[in-house]
Amino acid sequence: MKKILSVTLTIVFIGILLFALSECPEFGNISNPANNYVSHRYIDQCVKDTGAINIITGIILDYRAFDTFGESIVLFAAAISVIVVLNKSREQV
Amino acid sequence: MAVEANFPLLILLILLISAFMMPVIKNIRTVKLFSLSAMLLSLVLSVFTFKHVSRAGTFVYKVGHFAAPWGIELKIGYLESIMSIMFTFIAALIIWASFYSIEHEVKEKNIGLYYTLCGLLIASLLGIVYSNDIFNCFVFIEISSIAASGIVVVKDNKENIKAALKYLILSSLGSGLVLMGIAFLYSVTGNLNMDYIHQELVNVKDLYHNTLIISLGLFTVGLGVKSAMFPVHIWLPDAHTYAPSSSSAMLSALVLKAYIILFIKIVFRLYGIDIVNSMPVLDIVLVTGAAGMIYGSIMAILQKDLKRMIAYSSVAQIGYIFFGMGLGNFLGFVAAVFHIISHALTKSALFLIAGNIIHQTHSKEIGSLKGIGIEMPVTMGVFIAGALSMVGIPLFIGFNSKWNFALAIIDSNKILFIAVLVASSVLNAVYYLPIIINGFFGEENIKDKVFRSKEKPVQVLLPELILAFAIVYFGISSKGIIDLITKSIAGL
Amino acid sequence: MERLITNYYETASIILFGIGFMTLLIHNNLIKKIIGMNIMDTSIFLFFIAKGYISGKEAPIIKGAYKGVEGYINPVPTALMLTGIVVAVSVTAFALALTIKVYDKYGTIELNEILEKGGD
């Protein structure tokens, strides 16, 4: 019963997502909406703005540095939580 | 640019950097004071931000050197600044209240880490509220879901671990769905900033109509899982019941609300209410909200455990909020935002009081709370304020929010739903009032009970008393805050 | 419908998402649930990265002469997914830690047995 329900749910879900995908822009096409002025400015100005020739690094550490800051906080939060859950050596303290 | 414009970012940095310092501080007392003072400082800065907003209007603040759409920006209007005051105010009170109760529930070695996680959690929630960049919101959502599971699991019991794992897996599923929604939106607009996405969406909304509906659906379900919308609320009762009571208060009062604020921002700022009203999503939200109102109340009546009852009551109250948003009209959103504030005040008071009661009587059962009103009159006084507010008695804040819901229903011409509202209120009364009656009345209930025998000192109860005062104060004079919320929704 | 074939990369990642989702739903074993969660996350990353691909263009690192805006793929999805991957790693680590603790406390990681032993 549970299995049938899960399978139906999954199939419905995939169906919905594929339905949305069938409307999406074509894969790898240069005139897609995603390749607009935003990404062009990143490619064009990155060296001048940030001094990084690796554009990805320029984006994650300068343009969108707030994201990366959040990302290191995620790691920190996970490390603290894992310490809370698993650390035995602190029990004797 | 005014100095106050820097404050939102400064609040985030203060909370985060103070959280980074806490694990290396050895003295627990220092950690507690440090955490409280960071929160109070944030509260003061939030008040200044609010004043700046009411003087200069909504402003955007670019984080770093690059303006949107290339960089990330924070956008602070009335809604954000009110929510920021509310979050920091309630978080400060909860942290203050936890000073006296946390030792009973958490091992001493973990207390420093507990306050670290609290700081990270509040900072990430404020990040969700402030940020105007959808992917940045996603990052903050992830921080908050890890930190929220962390403050559930900090109490080292069997049930806590099960509850936290359930919460973590479900909320990770939810954030996966949100990320999928972002991917669809990015592929049709090429932007991540909410205002810019909206600009592009207006142009392409006919071309990609189904994609937009499905991505809004993904956002709804994803954020719904995290804010315990009715059919996907299954993690909430466990997590709220077994967590330490200060964590339960924080989860119920603040964590759920941040995702709802994000949902409101998505509806108004990212899609625009016109586009959303042309889609069937809000109707589904309306139905699930109404179902949640009834289901949560009925489940709460069936519970025997005090905290579990309050947890199911949260499911019902979240149902109210989604119900208000599902009405789809302006007043519905005003009522929903007002209920966010009302529920945050009430539920944090109730959970903190429940923690006190459980600690003093060593019993979680509702049936054993007989005569408790004689033993702990002040504690029960706060409980009564919270309970009556939940039921919707005039003079308490809960009444005002129910009144607003009723106005919104009438405005939207869906009169039948008034019945749902009334039924849910009656059901609320069915499970809150017996506790009060058992606590104060009935001859055999109160005999042998010594007046104030189990009461805690008043300074310990001060945070709860402040919350009770706020419940009554806003219950009597809610006009100002409703005007502000009206302005804030109009300004989104 | 022919869009599903030209968008084969995204189609595959959505089917992968379904596989992960079903793994999450069907299995009782907590480790398998976490694997399912990971498959789902990975499929979303693939889906997102596919949005940035432009056929025949280079990776966005400027080696040698600058080739102009048209010479490189869209760097944004790649940068975002770097963040996403770290997030997924953190969540997985935390979930696995909780699973270890569940095994300590209950002596099993099968969800149905845990629910029986939990007593509620």
Place this chain on the structure above:
Amino acid sequence: MKDEILREIGKFIIPFIQMFGIYVIFNGHLSPGGGFSGGTVLGVSLILHRLTEEPHRASTGISEKAVIGFMCFSLMLYGILKGYSFISGGGELGLLEIPLGTPGRILSGGMLLPLNIAVGVIVCFTIYTFYTLFDKGEI
């Protein structure tokens, strides 16, 4: 682990792994890589050290206090460095900025290099923490 061969090979190979990790971190703004990938490589070298060394020697190598201290300190450094840059950019204060230098050199890109190093330290110790806690339940 008691195995002599593993330990000797470990001793030989760990410095190279660490050198590679440091190379990846330091060239993060010039080539694929950066703080996260380099930090992972460094973390793996620490894990390898712990796997091959005698248990009592390896566990005293890096104490719990040091691990947490390093993590908190580098995050604080990151927060303060980046917070300075956020506030100076967002508030349009025009504070002093590190010059960008010549693109393509190691010492270029303003704050990218110190940030990459801070991220690398965080990731390295987080990975190590995860491993040790999963393995023994203590750092």
